Structure formats: C-alpha cells, structure tokens
Amino acid sequence: MMFRYIVLFLLPIAIRCENASNSSSTSELHILVISPFQHILSLFKSDIVNKLMNANHSSSNLPDELHCTVQEIQSSLQQTTLANQRLFDRAALRVSDVLESISRMENETKEAEILLNELNTTVETAKEDVRLAEIAAEKAVELFSYAIDTYRAIMYRNRDRDNGYERDYQFGGYSGGNRFPFRTSGHSRGTKCHFDVRHDSLYKANAKAMHEANDKLKKQQMQSENELVKYRSMESQLRNISEQVMKLNTTLQEQQTIKIMAETLDEDFQMIANRLKPFSPSSKRLLDVLMYILDYQSIVERFNSAYNKLLTARMLDSADLELSREMMNKTKQKMIYLSAKLPQMRYRRKQFHRPCTHQ
Numbered sequence: 001m002m003f004r005y006i007v008l009f010l011l012p013i014a015i016r017c018e019n020a021s022n023s024s025s026t027s028e029l030h031i032l033v034i035s036p037f038q039h040i041l042s043l044f045k046s047d048i049v050n051k052l053m054n055a056n057h058s059s060s061n062l063p064d065e066l067h068c069t070v071q072e073i074q075s076s077l078q079q080t081t082l083a084n085q086r087l088f089d090r091a092a093l094r095v096s097d098v099l100e101s102i103s104r105m106e107n108e109t110k111e112a113e114i115l116l117n118e119l120n121t122t123v124e125t126a127k128e129d130v131r132l133a134e135i136a137a138e139k140a141v142e143l144f145s146y147a148i149d150t151y152r153a154i155m156y157r158n159r160d161r162d163n164g165y166e167r168d169y170q171f172g173g174y175s176g177g178n179r180f181p182f183r184t185s186g187h188s189r190g191t192k193c194h195f196d197v198r199h200d201s202l203y204k205a206n207a208k209a210m211h212e213a214n215d216k217l218k219k220q221q222m223q224s225e226n227e228l229v230k231y232r233s234m235e236s237q238l239r240n241i242s243e244q245v246m247k248l249n250t251t252l253q254e255q256q257t258i259k260i261m262a263e264t265l266d267e268d269f270q271m272i273a274n275r276l277k278p279f280s281p282s283s284k285r286l287l288d289v290l291m292y293i294l295d296y297q298s299i300v301e302r303f304n305s306a307y308n309k310l311l312t313a314r315m316l317d318s319a320d321l322e323l324s325r326e327m328m329n330k331t332k333q334k335m336i337y338l339s340a341k342l343p344q345m346r347y348r349r350k351q352f353h354r355p356c357t358h359q
Contacts (some may be wrong), residue, residue: 029258032083033265034315040076041307041321043069048293049323049331057341067286067349068356070293074276081269088262091255098252105245112238119231126224133217140213144206151203261313268306272299282350287339289349294335296328 047069055062275298279289293299300323310316339345344352 026254026258029087029261030315033080033087033262034310036076036080036083037265037306037310038316038321040073040080041303043073043076044293044303045321045323048073048290049327052331052334052338055334055338057338059338059342062338063286063342063344063347064352064354066290066345067352068354070286070289071349071356073293074280077269077273077276081266081273084262084265084269088259088266091259091262094255095252095259098248098255102245102248102252105241105248109238109241109245112234112241116231116234116238119227119234123224123227123231126220126227130217130220130224133213133220137210137213137217140206140210144210147203147206257313261309261315264309265306268302268309272302275299275302283348285346285348286352287335287345290335290345291332294328294332296323296325300325300328 048066051062051065051069276293278284279292304322307316307322311318335345
C-alpha cells in the first residue's frame with residue numbers, strides 16, 4: 001500500500017509539468033500563425049490593393065514597392081504555413097499524451113477511491129475500538145473505586161465495633177466478614193485500624209486492570225488518530241487528482257482546438273501556396289504575378305476563408321481585412337491601366353534590383 005501512496009503522491013507533480021509544457025500552445029498559435037497571417041492580409045490590402053487603387057501614372061516607385069510586397073507576402077506565407085504545420089504536429093502529439101494522462105489518472109482515481117473506502121472502514125473500526133476501550137476503562141475505574149469503597153466500609157465497621165457500636169455495613173452485596181488484611185492497635189475507643197492495601201489481591205487486580213485499560217485506551221486513541229490522518233491525506237490526494245483531471249480536460253480542449261484550427265488553416269495555406277508556386281520563379285512578370293494574386297477565386301477567396309475561420313473561432317479581432325470580389329475586379333482593372341503607363345509593371349521579377357527592406 002505504501003507504493004500506491006507514493007505513486008498517487010508523485011503523479012500530480014508529473015501532471016503539473018505536463019500542464020506547464022502545454023500552457024504556451026495557444027500563445028504560440030497567435031505568435032507563430034495568427035499574427036503573421038494577419039500581417040499578410042494587412043499587407044495584401046494596404047500595400048497592394050489600396051496602393052494600386054490610389055496610385056497614378058506618375059507613381060514611378062510603385063512597381064518596386066509592389067515587387068517587394070509580393071516577395072514579402074510569399075516569404076511570410078511560406079514561414080506561416082511551416083509554423084502552422086509544426087503546431088499541428090505538436091498539438092496532435094499533446095492531445096495523444098493528455099488523453100493517455102487522463103486515462104491513467106482516471107485509473108488512479110478509481111484506485112484512490114478504493115483505498116479511501118478501505119481507510120474509511122479502518123477509521124470506523126478504530127473509532128469503535130476506542131468506544132469499547134472507553135467503556136472498559138470506565139468499568140475498570142468503577143471496579144477500582146468499588147475496591148476502595150470496600151476498604152473504607154470495612155475500616156468504618158471495625159472501628160465502630162472496636163468502639164462499642166454495632167452496625168452492619170453492606171457494600172457491593174457483601175455483608176460482614178473480614179476478607180481484607182488489617183491490623184488494629186488496642187481495643188478501646190479511638191482504636192485505629194491500619195490496612196496494608198498493597199498486599200490485597202482484589203485491590204492489586206483491580207488496580208492492574210484499570211492501568212491496563214487506560215493504556216489500551218491510549219493506544220486505541222493513537223491508532224484512531226493515525227488512521228484518521230491517513231484517511232484525510234488520501235482524501236486530499238483524491239481531491240487533488242480530481243482537480244488535475246479537470247485541468248487536463250481543459251488542456252485537452254485547448255489542444256484539440258489548436259489541432260483543429262491548425263488543420264483547417266493548413267487547408268487554405270496549402271492551397272494558396274500551391275497556387276502561387278508557378279508564379280514564384282523570378283522569370284515571371286510582375287504584372288502576371290499580381291493578376292494571379294488578385295484573382296478572387298484562386299487566391300483571395302482562400303485568404304477570406306482562413307480569415308473568417310479565425311473570426312468565427314474568436315481567435316482574431318475583426319480588422320476589416322476581408323476582400324470582396326468586386327474590389328478585386330476593380331483593382332485588376334486599375335492595375336492594367338497603370339501597366340500601360342508604368343513599363344516596369346511588365347518587368348520580369350529578376351529585373352528588379354532594388355533591395356527590399358523586409359529581407
């Protein structure tokens with residue numbers, strides 16, 4: 001049973017460590033995935049859509065700026081996709097670990113409940129033993145008191161007889177007789193009776209029984225207290241295990257939420273990355289890349305999908321980053337107009353030599 005106590009004592013410590021390792025996952029999702037994705041959307045809207053819509057044919061730096069923005073979006077999207085995949089793998093592993101811990105702790109809870117019931121029975125038995133020992137101790141004290149009263153009655157009877165009085169003392173159903181050892185000095189009035197109580201077998205037996213009963217009572221009380229301490233300790237451990245199971249269930253929900261969110265975001269991120277891949281080479285013209293990025297059905301709809309998933313899950317505050325099909329069509333029309341005025345819009349990406357600040 002001692003080994004079982006040790007296991008139950010150490011288990012919450014292991015769970016606390018596991019909870020500590022899981023507690024940062026939600027913040028990791030925000031730091032590594034949600035915030036970078038929000039930045040990508042912000043770049044898309046402010047540095048591509050808004051710049052194109054507000055630009056004119058004299059914006060000579062616009063092609064370079066658009067080139068750098070596209071480059072940054074592609075780079076950030078790639079990093080965010082990889083981070084999201086790592087978080088998904090980690091969350092999946094943690095979900096498995098937490099489920100295993102919950103199962104293990106539920107078994108420990110059952111074991112602790114069995115131990116608690118056993119201890120409760122032991123405590124009740126110890127209480128009953130104390131009650132019986134108290135009765136026995138009280139009885140022993142009564143018997144000892146009876147012996148003392150008997151001595152006193154005999155002493156008074158013999159004193160009265162020696163002094164000329166005739167009186168019948170009865171005690172404990174015993175009348176007359178002189179069964180206790182005593183000595184008298186003289187036979188006149190005022191004669192004193194001296195009893196050597198220590199040599200009387202009844203007195204000694206009752207005194208011994210009283211001491212033994214008191215000793216047994218003390219032992220039973222100590223044993224009862226020890227069993228009660230064990231019971232309360234196990235009760236506390238069971239309560240602690242129950243609290244840990246509740247915390248693990250909370251952790252499980254968090255990890256499952258992260259796993260599900262990472263999985264559903266990965267669908268959109270992978271789709272966007274795959275569709276942008278043909279336009280990643282530096283041989284592609286900036287105009288062609290922008291036309292494809294601004295295509296609602298191919299790219300923008302997927303951005304909106306991921307954005308709305310985060311809003312629905314309340315993992316992202318509304319920042320008015322959703323882009324409409326109408327806005328994309330207007331932006332592409334404006335870009336075609338600008339490409340006729342700004343030849344650099346038709347350059348291949350490798351022809352842009354100005355370093356981008358985000359690199």
